[in-house]
Amino acid sequence: MTQARSAELSAALTAARNRVDAAVRAAGRAEGDVTLLVVTKFFPASDVVALLDLGVREVGESREPEASRKLVEVSRARPDIAFDADMIGRVQRKKARSVARWARRVHSVDSLDLIEALGGAARRSLDDGERTAPLGVLLQMSLDGDPDRGGLVEADLAAAADRVACSDALRLDGLMVIAPLGSPPEAAMADAAAIRERFAASHPDAVEFSAGMSGDLEEAIAAGSTCVRVGTAIMGARPLLSP
Ligand SMILES: *Cc1c(COP(=O)(O)O)cnc(C)c1O
Numbered sequence: 001m002t003q004a005r006s007a008e009l010s011a012a013l014t015a016a017r018n019r020v021d022a023a024v025r026a027a028g029r030a031e032g033d034v035t036l037l038v039v040t041k042f043f044p045a046s047d048v049v050a051l052l053d054l055g056v057r058e059v060g061e062s063r064e065p066e067a068s069r070k071l072v073e074v075s076r077a078r079p080d081i082a083f084d085a086d087m088i089g090r091v092q093r094k095k096a097r098s099v100a101r102w103a104r105r106v107h108s109v110d111s112l113d114l115i116e117a118l119g120g121a122a123r124r125s126l127d128d129g130e131r132t133a134p135l136g137v138l139l140q141m142s143l144d145g146d147p148d149r150g151g152l153v154e155a156d157l158a159a160a161a162d163r164v165a166c167s168d169a170l171r172l173d174g175l176m177v178i179a180p181l182g183s184p185p186e187a188a189m190a191d192a193a194a195i196r197e198r199f200a201a202s203h204p205d206a207v208e209f210s211a212g213m214s215g216d217l218e219e220a221i222a223a224g225s226t227c228v229r230v231g232t233a234i235m236g237a238r239p240l241l242s243p
Helices: 003-026 045-053 064-078 091-103 112-127 154-165 185-202 215-223
Strands: 035-039 060-061 084-087 103-109 135-141 171-177 208-211 229-230
Touching: 003 035, 003 045, 003 215, 045 064, 060 064, 064 084, 064 091, 091 103, 091 112, 103 112, 103 171, 112 135, 112 154, 112 171, 135 154, 135 208, 154 171, 154 185, 171 185, 185 208, 185 215, 215 229
Parallel strands: 035 060, 035 229, 060 084, 084 103, 103 135, 135 171, 171 208, 208 229
Antiparallel strands: none
Protein backbone atom coordinates (compact mmCIF):
# COMPACT_ATOMS: atom_id res chain seq x y z
CA MET A 1 0.00 0.00 0.00
CA THR A 2 1.53 3.22 -1.11
CA GLN A 3 1.00 6.59 0.46
CA ALA A 4 -0.13 7.84 -2.93
CA ARG A 5 -2.90 5.25 -3.23
CA SER A 6 -4.08 6.02 0.27
CA ALA A 7 -4.23 9.75 -0.50
CA GLU A 8 -6.09 9.02 -3.74
CA LEU A 9 -8.66 6.88 -1.93
CA SER A 10 -9.04 9.49 0.79
CA ALA A 11 -9.82 12.25 -1.70
CA ALA A 12 -12.24 10.11 -3.69
CA LEU A 13 -13.99 8.95 -0.55
CA THR A 14 -14.47 12.52 0.62
CA ALA A 15 -15.85 13.50 -2.77
CA ALA A 16 -18.28 10.56 -2.75
CA ARG A 17 -19.42 11.36 0.79
CA ASN A 18 -19.98 14.96 -0.26
CA ARG A 19 -22.10 13.80 -3.19
CA VAL A 20 -24.19 11.61 -0.89
CA ASP A 21 -24.60 14.40 1.68
CA ALA A 22 -25.62 16.90 -1.00
CA ALA A 23 -28.17 14.47 -2.45
CA VAL A 24 -29.58 13.73 1.02
CA ARG A 25 -30.00 17.45 1.65
CA ALA A 26 -31.49 18.10 -1.79
CA ALA A 27 -34.05 15.36 -1.14
CA GLY A 28 -34.95 16.90 2.22
CA ARG A 29 -33.94 13.71 3.97
CA ALA A 30 -32.24 13.32 7.34
CA GLU A 31 -28.47 13.20 7.69
CA GLY A 32 -27.35 9.61 8.16
CA ASP A 33 -30.33 8.21 6.23
CA VAL A 34 -28.13 6.77 3.51
CA THR A 35 -25.26 4.32 3.94
CA LEU A 36 -22.30 4.54 1.59
CA LEU A 37 -21.22 0.99 0.79
CA VAL A 38 -17.78 1.08 -0.83
CA VAL A 39 -17.61 -1.56 -3.56
CA THR A 40 -14.13 -3.09 -3.52
CA LYS A 41 -14.55 -5.94 -6.00
CA PHE A 42 -11.48 -6.48 -8.21
CA PHE A 43 -9.34 -4.34 -5.91
CA PRO A 44 -6.72 -5.84 -3.62
CA ALA A 45 -6.91 -6.41 0.12
CA SER A 46 -4.41 -3.58 0.62
CA ASP A 47 -7.02 -1.14 -0.72
CA VAL A 48 -9.62 -2.44 1.74
CA VAL A 49 -7.11 -2.05 4.56
CA ALA A 50 -6.46 1.53 3.45
CA LEU A 51 -10.22 2.18 3.44
CA LEU A 52 -10.51 0.81 6.99
CA ASP A 53 -7.71 3.14 8.04
CA LEU A 54 -9.73 5.99 6.51
CA GLY A 55 -12.75 5.07 8.63
CA VAL A 56 -14.77 2.96 6.20
CA ARG A 57 -16.64 0.16 7.98
CA GLU A 58 -18.90 -1.20 5.24
CA VAL A 59 -17.72 -2.69 1.98
CA GLY A 60 -19.38 -4.55 -0.88
CA GLU A 61 -17.92 -7.53 -2.71
CA SER A 62 -19.39 -9.37 -5.64
CA ARG A 63 -17.41 -12.49 -6.43
CA GLU A 64 -16.39 -15.72 -4.78
CA PRO A 65 -13.75 -16.87 -3.99
CA GLU A 66 -12.14 -13.45 -4.44
CA ALA A 67 -14.18 -12.01 -1.56
CA SER A 68 -13.47 -14.79 0.95
CA ARG A 69 -9.74 -14.71 0.35
CA LYS A 70 -9.52 -10.95 0.45
CA LEU A 71 -11.56 -10.53 3.61
CA VAL A 72 -9.43 -13.08 5.48
CA GLU A 73 -6.35 -11.11 4.46
CA VAL A 74 -7.93 -7.83 5.57
CA SER A 75 -8.93 -9.24 8.97
CA ARG A 76 -5.40 -10.51 9.49
CA ALA A 77 -3.98 -7.08 8.66
CA ARG A 78 -6.41 -5.23 10.94
CA PRO A 79 -7.56 -7.72 13.59
CA ASP A 80 -8.84 -4.96 15.87
CA ILE A 81 -11.13 -3.28 13.33
CA ALA A 82 -14.63 -4.71 13.04
CA PHE A 83 -16.29 -4.06 9.70
CA ASP A 84 -19.18 -5.40 7.65
CA ALA A 85 -18.99 -6.89 4.19
CA ASP A 86 -22.04 -7.30 1.98
CA MET A 87 -22.41 -9.56 -1.04
CA ILE A 88 -23.78 -7.45 -3.87
CA GLY A 89 -23.20 -9.71 -6.86
CA ARG A 90 -24.96 -12.75 -8.16
CA VAL A 91 -24.56 -15.81 -5.97
CA GLN A 92 -24.36 -19.30 -7.39
CA ARG A 93 -26.10 -21.83 -5.17
CA LYS A 94 -22.89 -23.78 -4.69
CA LYS A 95 -21.22 -20.63 -3.32
CA ALA A 96 -23.93 -20.03 -0.70
CA ARG A 97 -21.97 -21.75 2.04
CA SER A 98 -18.85 -19.62 1.63
CA VAL A 99 -20.86 -16.40 1.28
CA ALA A 100 -22.74 -17.20 4.51
CA ARG A 101 -19.40 -17.25 6.35
CA TRP A 102 -18.59 -13.61 5.71
CA ALA A 103 -21.57 -11.66 4.42
CA ARG A 104 -23.68 -9.44 6.64
CA ARG A 105 -26.30 -9.44 3.92
CA VAL A 106 -26.79 -10.46 0.32
CA HIS A 107 -28.18 -7.68 -1.89
CA SER A 108 -28.83 -9.75 -4.96
CA VAL A 109 -31.27 -12.49 -3.98
CA ASP A 110 -33.53 -13.29 -6.89
CA SER A 111 -34.77 -16.88 -6.81
CA LEU A 112 -36.50 -19.31 -4.48
CA ASP A 113 -33.68 -21.81 -5.08
CA LEU A 114 -31.10 -19.30 -3.93
CA ILE A 115 -33.16 -18.42 -0.84
CA GLU A 116 -33.31 -22.12 -0.03
CA ALA A 117 -29.54 -22.50 -0.45
CA LEU A 118 -28.72 -19.37 1.57
CA GLY A 119 -31.09 -20.43 4.35
CA GLY A 120 -29.37 -23.80 4.69
CA ALA A 121 -25.92 -22.24 4.46
CA ALA A 122 -26.68 -19.55 7.04
CA ARG A 123 -28.15 -22.17 9.38
CA ARG A 124 -24.93 -24.19 9.22
CA SER A 125 -22.81 -21.06 9.69
CA LEU A 126 -24.79 -20.15 12.80
CA ASP A 127 -24.56 -23.69 14.17
CA ASP A 128 -20.81 -23.80 13.53
CA GLY A 129 -20.27 -20.45 15.24
CA GLU A 130 -19.01 -18.78 12.06
CA ARG A 131 -21.67 -16.09 12.34
CA THR A 132 -23.81 -14.82 15.19
CA ALA A 133 -26.61 -13.02 13.37
CA PRO A 134 -29.00 -14.20 10.68
CA LEU A 135 -27.96 -13.51 7.10
CA GLY A 136 -29.68 -10.39 5.80
CA VAL A 137 -31.53 -10.71 2.51
CA LEU A 138 -32.38 -8.02 0.02
CA LEU A 139 -34.63 -9.14 -2.80
CA GLN A 140 -33.32 -7.80 -6.08
CA MET A 141 -36.09 -6.44 -8.22
CA SER A 142 -36.13 -6.53 -11.97
CA LEU A 143 -37.66 -3.49 -13.62
CA ASP A 144 -37.49 -4.79 -17.17
CA GLY A 145 -37.74 -8.57 -16.68
CA ASP A 146 -34.33 -9.03 -18.32
CA PRO A 147 -33.03 -12.36 -16.97
CA ASP A 148 -29.42 -11.42 -17.79
CA ARG A 149 -29.50 -8.57 -15.30
CA GLY A 150 -31.16 -10.72 -12.64
CA GLY A 151 -33.93 -9.77 -10.28
CA LEU A 152 -37.50 -10.69 -9.50
CA VAL A 153 -40.45 -9.07 -11.20
CA GLU A 154 -42.88 -7.41 -8.81
CA ALA A 155 -45.40 -10.24 -9.02
CA ASP A 156 -42.81 -12.68 -7.62
CA LEU A 157 -41.61 -10.60 -4.68
CA ALA A 158 -44.25 -11.74 -2.18
CA ALA A 159 -43.54 -15.45 -2.68
CA ALA A 160 -39.82 -14.81 -2.28
CA ALA A 161 -40.43 -12.82 0.91
CA ASP A 162 -42.55 -15.68 2.27
CA ARG A 163 -39.75 -18.11 1.54
CA VAL A 164 -37.23 -15.92 3.39
CA ALA A 165 -39.58 -15.84 6.37
CA CYS A 166 -39.54 -19.67 6.48
CA SER A 167 -35.88 -19.65 7.57
CA ASP A 168 -34.89 -18.37 11.01
CA ALA A 169 -31.32 -18.13 9.71
CA LEU A 170 -32.38 -15.43 7.24
CA ARG A 171 -33.76 -11.95 7.85
CA LEU A 172 -35.61 -9.98 5.19
CA ASP A 173 -33.94 -6.56 5.16
CA GLY A 174 -35.53 -5.02 2.08
CA LEU A 175 -35.18 -4.60 -1.66
CA MET A 176 -32.39 -3.86 -4.10
CA VAL A 177 -32.35 -2.53 -7.64
CA ILE A 178 -29.85 -2.03 -10.44
CA ALA A 179 -31.17 0.52 -12.92
CA PRO A 180 -31.53 -1.08 -16.36
CA LEU A 181 -29.07 0.06 -18.98
CA GLY A 182 -30.39 2.53 -21.45
CA SER A 183 -33.27 3.96 -19.48
CA PRO A 184 -33.08 7.30 -17.70
CA PRO A 185 -32.13 6.74 -14.03
CA GLU A 186 -34.87 9.06 -12.71
CA ALA A 187 -37.56 6.92 -14.34
CA ALA A 188 -36.00 3.64 -13.24
CA MET A 189 -35.60 4.82 -9.66
CA ALA A 190 -39.17 6.14 -9.59
CA ASP A 191 -40.44 2.74 -10.78
CA ALA A 192 -38.36 1.00 -8.12
CA ALA A 193 -39.62 3.36 -5.42
CA ALA A 194 -43.23 2.65 -6.42
CA ILE A 195 -42.66 -1.10 -6.16
CA ARG A 196 -40.96 -0.61 -2.83
CA GLU A 197 -43.92 1.38 -1.51
CA ARG A 198 -46.38 -1.34 -2.49
CA PHE A 199 -44.11 -4.02 -0.99
CA ALA A 200 -43.80 -2.08 2.28
CA ALA A 201 -47.55 -2.33 2.85
CA SER A 202 -47.18 -6.07 3.51
CA HIS A 203 -43.55 -6.04 4.75
CA PRO A 204 -43.21 -2.93 6.95
CA ASP A 205 -40.00 -4.14 8.64
CA ALA A 206 -38.06 -4.64 5.41
CA VAL A 207 -36.99 -1.01 5.29
CA GLU A 208 -33.70 -1.20 3.41
CA PHE A 209 -33.61 -0.04 -0.19
CA SER A 210 -30.25 -0.65 -1.85
CA ALA A 211 -30.19 1.56 -4.93
CA GLY A 212 -27.71 3.79 -6.68
CA MET A 213 -24.14 3.34 -7.91
CA SER A 214 -21.41 5.75 -9.04
CA GLY A 215 -23.48 7.01 -11.96
CA ASP A 216 -26.94 7.34 -10.45
CA LEU A 217 -26.62 7.80 -6.72
CA GLU A 218 -28.32 11.22 -6.75
CA GLU A 219 -31.40 9.86 -8.51
CA ALA A 220 -31.47 6.87 -6.15
CA ILE A 221 -31.27 9.01 -3.04
CA ALA A 222 -34.05 11.25 -4.36
CA ALA A 223 -36.14 8.09 -4.74
CA GLY A 224 -35.52 6.92 -1.18
CA SER A 225 -32.38 4.77 -1.33
CA THR A 226 -31.01 3.76 2.07
CA CYS A 227 -27.76 2.34 0.69
CA VAL A 228 -25.72 3.40 -2.31
CA ARG A 229 -23.17 0.92 -3.67
CA VAL A 230 -20.26 2.95 -4.98
CA GLY A 231 -17.26 1.40 -6.69
CA THR A 232 -15.72 3.32 -9.60
CA ALA A 233 -16.20 6.81 -8.14
CA ILE A 234 -14.08 5.84 -5.13
CA MET A 235 -11.77 3.04 -6.28
CA GLY A 236 -11.18 4.14 -9.86
CA ALA A 237 -11.74 2.06 -12.98
CA ARG A 238 -11.79 -1.65 -12.25
CA PRO A 239 -8.75 -3.58 -13.41
CA LEU A 240 -9.46 -6.15 -16.10
CA LEU A 241 -7.88 -8.97 -14.15
CA SER A 242 -8.80 -9.82 -10.61
CA PRO A 243 -6.03 -9.61 -8.02
C1 LIG B 1 -19.92 -3.28 -9.25
C2 LIG B 1 -21.26 -3.00 -8.68
C3 LIG B 1 -21.59 -1.72 -8.17
C4 LIG B 1 -20.64 -0.54 -8.24
O1 LIG B 1 -20.79 0.07 -9.48
P1 LIG B 1 -19.98 1.41 -9.85
O2 LIG B 1 -20.65 1.89 -11.07
O3 LIG B 1 -18.56 1.00 -10.05
O4 LIG B 1 -20.14 2.33 -8.70
C5 LIG B 1 -22.83 -1.55 -7.61
N1 LIG B 1 -23.72 -2.57 -7.54
C6 LIG B 1 -23.46 -3.78 -8.02
C7 LIG B 1 -24.49 -4.84 -7.92
C8 LIG B 1 -22.23 -4.04 -8.61
O5 LIG B 1 -21.97 -5.27 -9.08
